[in-house]
């Protein structure tokens with residue numbers, strides 16, 4: 001399937017070819033005025049501004065345009081020209097006051113996501129302190145701030161907290177907060193409407209630009225390129241940039257090296273997995289906020305002990321308990337908690353991640369963790385890597401392609417081969433079988 005980002009990229013290439021083939025005059029007067037209008041399910045629709053334009057372009061360049069598209073992607077089976085008279089208005093539209101429309105770029109902030117409601121513990125105190133520092137000061141001292149960590153650990157909460165705080169302490173600073181996904185969506189829309197000027201102006205007039213889940217633009221080349229330019233333009237003007245990501249900049253695959261290294265120029269802070277005390281603190285704080293419902297201390301301790309995956313799940317568990325208790329009209333007890341949450345508790349008790357497997361196996365065989373995803377084929381690293389793939393298949397619910405991706409973007413057939421190979425070998429080789437047994441036991445505990 002052709003993604004929006006890919007379609008935009010191909011369209012740019014088609015335009016470049018046409019420009020070379022038809023020459024500047026024809027391009028500027030006719031071909032260059034075409035706009036990519038939609039691209040779904042292999043159907044490309046290109047808009048021109050009048051019937052006159054269509055009648056001129058179609059017989060002369062219609063087939064060439066089709067051939068170019070299809071030459072770039074075999075997913076495309078139809079390319080049509082349509083007339084869209086509104087294009088004339090759009091392209092002559094003046095750039096509006098960007099400070100007025102900048103608010104439209106920003107996503108709404110969740111009122112519950114503030115610093116006051118963010119519980120700090122050893123796993124997040126460094127990041128929280130950096131976030132507060134940045135929010136309180138008008139000077140740009142660290143640029144960018146990168147907050148990274150696994151899902152449900154509070155990245156979005158912290159991002160919103162910073163935005164709230166800046167808006168509160170200095171309403172003149174223009175804060176733009178949005179997800180990388182929305183950034184891409186806005187960019188694709190701007191390209192489609194030939195409004196990239198407005199897009200650029202708007203983003204570049206932000207004082208603080210916050211992009212959540214930046215890993216989303218990995219592999220999306222034209223969006224990445226645009227983000228990189230916006231990023232540089234803002235840094236050059238000494239504007240603050242804050243991004244979050246589900247992994248460290250160094251581990252962002254599919255992100256161009258120059259962007260990756262720029263992300264590492266400022267402060268990079270990790271939100272680590274939670275500790276028992278932090279989970280306890282968060283549950284305490286969330287249950288204090290509940291109206292008409294008290295959660296016994298024993299239940300809070302029980303949840304903090306049992307639900308270790310992430311804070312979102314912890315919160316979800318608390319909500320379910322409260323909803324259940326209100327529904328049946330009985331207070332929350334240890335017993336009801338066990339009962340209501342049995343599925344969640346089961347999953348949490350057995351959750352083994354590929355990361356943990358890679359770490360353990362690398363440690364066990366005394367190789368570097370990075371060798372799990374490196375292309376090296378030397379036996380000394382290839383065998384442990386196969387064992388780690390095998391254990392990932394056995395102990396997690398991840399699919400073969402997912403596992404392959406985690407091991408340096410390998411193909412699922414490679415994973416399948418590893419699984420089969422280790423199964424065979426462990427029948428012949430009892431030492432290997434022992435290694436695997438031992439690894440399984442340490443991972444399970």
Ligand code: ADP
Nearest residue numbers: 117118119151152153154155156157282311312
């Ligand atoms: P992420 O963006 O890292 O996936 P979120 O910021 O969406 O995670 O956090 C998930 C949920 O957990 C949110 O409801 C958030 O309020 C809560 N949460 C996360 N960390 C904390 C914390 N330190 N204190 C209080 N609540 C937290």
Ligand code: MG
Nearest residue numbers: 155156212213
């Ligand atoms: Mg988030």
